Amino acid sequence: MANILAVAETRGGELRKVALEAVTAARALADATGAQVHALVFGPAGIGGKVEAVAQHGADQVLVCEHAAYDKADAESMSATIAARAKDGGYRAVVMSASAQGKDLAPRVAAKLDAPLAGDVTSVEAAGDTIRVKHPTYTGKVITTLVLTGAPVVVSVRPSAVTPSVNARPLATQAVAPASDPAASRVKVTEVFAGTSTKLDLGEAPVIISGGRGLKAAENFKLVEDLADAFGNAAVGATRAVTDDGWRPHSDQIGQTGRLVSPDLYVACGISGAIQHLAGMRTSRTIVAINKDAEAPIFKIADYGIVGDVLEILPVLTQAVRAARQSH
Amino acid sequence: MRGPTVKIAVCIKRVPDMESRFKIAPSGNAVDETGLKFDISDFDSYAVEAALQMNEAAGSGETVVVCLGPDTVQETIRKALSMGADRGVQLKSDTVPMDGLAIAKALAAELKDGGYDLILFGKHALDSSHGSVGAMTAELLGLPCLNAASKLDVANGKATARRELEGAAEVLEFPLPAVISIDEGIARPRYPSLKGIMAAKKKPLDVKPAQLGAVRMTVEKMELPSERPPGRILGEGPAAVPELVRLLQTEAKVL
Numbered sequence: 001m002a003n004i005l006a007v008a009e010t011r012g013g014e015l016r017k018v019a020l021e022a023v024t025a026a027r028a029l030a031d032a033t034g035a036q037v038h039a040l041v042f043g044p045a046g047i048g049g050k051v052e053a054v055a056q057h058g059a060d061q062v063l064v065c066e067h068a069a070y071d072k073a074d075a076e077s078m079s080a081t082i083a084a085r086a087k088d089g090g091y092r093a094v095v096m097s098a099s100a101q102g103k104d105l106a107p108r109v110a111a112k113l114d115a116p117l118a119g120d121v122t123s124v125e126a127a128g129d130t131i132r133v134k135h136p137t138y139t140g141k142v143i144t145t146l147v148l149t150g151a152p153v154v155v156s157v158r159p160s161a162v163t164p165s166v167n168a169r170p171l172a173t174q175a176v177a178p179a180s181d182p183a184a185s186r187v188k189v190t191e192v193f194a195g196t197s198t199k200l201d202l203g204e205a206p207v208i209i210s211g212g213r214g215l216k217a218a219e220n221f222k223l224v225e226d227l228a229d230a231f232g233n234a235a236v237g238a239t240r241a242v243t244d245d246g247w248r249p250h251s252d253q254i255g256q257t258g259r260l261v262s263p264d265l266y267v268a269c270g271i272s273g274a275i276q277h278l279a280g281m282r283t284s285r286t287i288v289a290i291n292k293d294a295e296a297p298i299f300k301i302a303d304y305g306i307v308g309d310v311l312e313i314l315p316v317l318t319q320a321v322r323a324a325r326q327s328h
Numbered sequence: 329m330r331g332p333t334v335k336i337a338v339c340i341k342r343v344p345d346m347e348s349r350f351k352i353a354p355s356g357n358a359v360d361e362t363g364l365k366f367d368i369s370d371f372d373s374y375a376v377e378a379a380l381q382m383n384e385a386a387g388s389g390e391t392v393v394v395c396l397g398p399d400t401v402q403e404t405i406r407k408a409l410s411m412g413a414d415r416g417v418q419l420k421s422d423t424v425p426m427d428g429l430a431i432a433k434a435l436a437a438e439l440k441d442g443g444y445d446l447i448l449f450g451k452h453a454l455d456s457s458h459g460s461v462g463a464m465t466a467e468l469l470g471l472p473c474l475n476a477a478s479k480l481d482v483a484n485g486k487a488t489a490r491r492e493l494e495g496a497a498e499v500l501e502f503p504l505p506a507v508i509s510i511d512e513g514i515a516r517p518r519y520p521s522l523k524g525i526m527a528a529k530k531k532p533l534d535v536k537p538a539q540l541g542a543v544r545m546t547v548e549k550m551e552l553p554s555e556r557p558p559g560r561i562l563g564e565g566p567a568a569v570p571e572l573v574r575l576l577q578t579e580a581k582v583l
Contacts (some may be wrong), residue, residue: 011493072498075473100493104475107428107460111467116427116545119458132548137457139346142359145549146426153544159494186472187506190488191499201495207582231583243513250478250513251492256346256454257370257512265582275347286580287559288572294561301556303580304572308565316566320573324583 002092002151004030006039007082007105008054008062009097012194013044013071017204018097020057020164025124025157026095027058027167032126035092036060040085040176042078044071048173058167063174069182072192073101076185077178079108084179086113091152093131095124098156099203110154117154118146122161131155139256139279159203160262202254205235207265210254210281212239214270214291214310218247223314224269230321237261239277255280270310273298290314334389334445334482334504336379338413339435339465340372341424342397342404343455350552357547359455368404371450373411373517375510379448380412380518382482390414392442396434396538397424409528410520416531419538426545428460433541435461436468446487449509451476459509466507474500476511 006026008019019041026037039059041051048064055062065081082105086094094109096102098120110117118124121133130147133155137144148155202208209231211224221236228234238248240255254261256279266284271277273289273296281287282301289302290310299305306313344350344364351360368376376393383389393408395401396419405416419434439447447469449462459475466473478497479490485504490497492511520528562568562575576583 011496075475100476100491103459104463107463107475108467108473110429110460111432111464114429116429117458117460117464118545119428119452119460135457136553137550138344138350138359138455139457140553141346141350142352143551143553144426144547145551146545147548148545150544187474187500187502189498190501193497193499194495203494251497253512265576265580279346282553282556286576286582287556288576289559299559299561302559303556304575305559305561306563306565306568306572307561308568313566313569316569317572320569321583324573324577 002090003036003038005086005089005091005094006037006059007094007096007102008039008041009099009101010041010043010047013047015050015053016099017164018099018102018159020053021159021162022095022097022157023054023057023059024164025162029093029095029124029126038063038089040065040082042070044068048175051173052171055171056166056168057164058169060169061172061174063176065176065178067178067182072189074182074185074189075104075108076187077180077182079105079112080179081176082109083112085176086152094152094154096156098158102156106154106156113152113154115150115152115154116148117156118148119156120158121155122158124155124157140260140282141279158260200233200235202235202237202252202259202261205233206263207231207234208237208261208263209234209267209269210237210239210271211242211269212271213241214272216311220311221247223311223318227267227314227318227321230318230325232325239271239274268298268302269314271298272296273301334382334386335443336382336389336446336448337392337394337439337442337444338372338375338379338408338448339394339461340376340404340408341369341453342366342395342401343369343453346454352550352552357550359550366400366404368407369450369453369455371452371510371512374512374514375448375450376408376411376413377515377517378480378510379446381515392417394419394435394438396421396431398422402533405533406528407520409531410524411518412524414531416533418533418535420535421538421540425540425543426456426547427543428458429464430541430543432461432464432468434538435465437539438536439465440469445504446482447471447507449507451509451511462507462509469507472502472506474502474506474508477508478511478513480508480514
């Protein structure tokens with residue numbers, strides 16, 4: 001049976017967690033038919049020495065594409081390389097993450113291969129000659145099962161939808177050259193603004209503390225940040241109302257038109273629960289809501305609710321979380 | 329946003345109001361459209377707004393709205409025309425497939441000889457949510473592509489855009505013509521004025537058959553997500569915090 005090609009994402013010369021999610025999804029797909037997983041990794045010189053985890057998570061072969069330009073993403077040459085490799089290797093499917101980078105690459109790869117693309121899926125399985133995926137549609141209010149025919153097909157997996165699992169193979173690497181010269185790419189990254197490196201990204205954080213209008217003022221987000229610090233593994237999110245008002249950057253917005261997240265724990269602080277917001281976080285595993293209005297829709301989807309003034313409750317909760325973590 | 333005279337195509341999609349309570353049709357593989365209200369998909373309306381602002385800043389240029397679907401999409405095209413777009417094109421098709429490449433092929437066939445400096449998309453449609461058609465159309469047309477722009481400046485045949493990554497952002501430069509998909513934050517779409525609505529009725533709207541590509545991704549099933557079990561209100565005010573922390577430790581096991 002034809003093998004699976006995974007794309008294992010890097011940024012700034014380091015593997016990302018979503019890389020291992022893509023490899024894990026590819027491994028499951030390959031195991032259904034006794035096929036192999038080949039994982040393609042782009043990065044600057046030296047990235048080939050950092051791919052052990054890719055083999056650990058089930059790649060039979062790690063294809064390393066090193067180029068000085070790949071300390072940043074270069075969608076044109078990377079997509080050309082993925083497509084060329086997919087063609088040469090006769091793969092059944094190309095699996096990547098539906099991260100910002102993956103969402104940029106996947107449709108280009110699919111068009112180059114004249115292959116169907118299922119973007120941002122939450123599960124993928126082999127079904128006879130076809131590939132079947134589940135994909136949240138209508139802002140998560142309808143779950144659609146799609147069937148992709150032909151080979152190859154392209155699938156991008158929603159970040160955090162797949163839990164990376166170890167399924168170790170001996171590390172076998174092979175160098176691959178870019179299929180087109182990154183210097184010839186028409187779209188150039190001229191600048192990268194790294195986020196504050198100490199902060200976790202919303203897509204990767206196991207805990208998200210999110211604030212809404214109930215916080216009353218931008219400076220009160222300090223209380224949200226304090227609670228995130230207390231957890232130690234939390235990122236800070238916000239509602240659209242708050243990002244529209246400029247209290248927080250647009251990139252922090254969780255909702256229908258912002259980030260779609262599913263952390264282990266989501267704490268909604270002063271958030272009433274507009275449908276636009278719920279669309280972005282309703283798949284979180286555990287939801288906590290703190291809001292002064294007991295009738296707020298957020299309480300309908302929250303596992304645990306506290307009714308009251310978020311400005312009063314947050315400092316107490318922060319202290320209690322710190323104490324709980326210290327007693328471990 | 330600023331820019332010189334440019335001819336801009338904006339590809340839009342008609343989608344149901346996402347505030348609706350959706351039901352699955354008896355077929356089991358579609359949403360029951362009875363009673364649903366439809367409008368331009370959010371990100372697509374940002375793209376329309378971005379195009380209008382570029383043309384307005386230049387004092388010239390043209391914005392053409394392209395929409396694939398049955399005749400009901402004419403209402404959606406008219407909405408964009410009432411915002412200020414100059415003319416519309418309906419690529420007529422009884423259905424709008426889930427397979428983005430089939431749609432991209434129809435769009436590329438329409439756009440390839442249009443002489444457009446910019447082709448804009450929303451970063452994804454709120455219903456199908458694959459985010460694939462913009463970049464696929466760029467590939468088919470052989471044009472540079474910028475996916476999910478949150479800022480955009482166009483000057484002297486060159487564009488500079490910003491896009492958000494997870495916990496980071498990047499600035500990119502590229503030559504025109506180009507295909508750009510538009511993210512949140514670029515422009516707040518205007519409401520059509522009464523004058524705009526009246527003017528839209530007289531603006532040209534061409535109807536052409538859609539040259540869809542082969543459909544190789546189909547819907548097997550649609551279902552509503554399982555409802556979350558009803559939660560518990562633990563109490564009022566700071567007094568409820570100890571119980572919350574206990575449950576986070578013992579029941580949810582997240583602390």
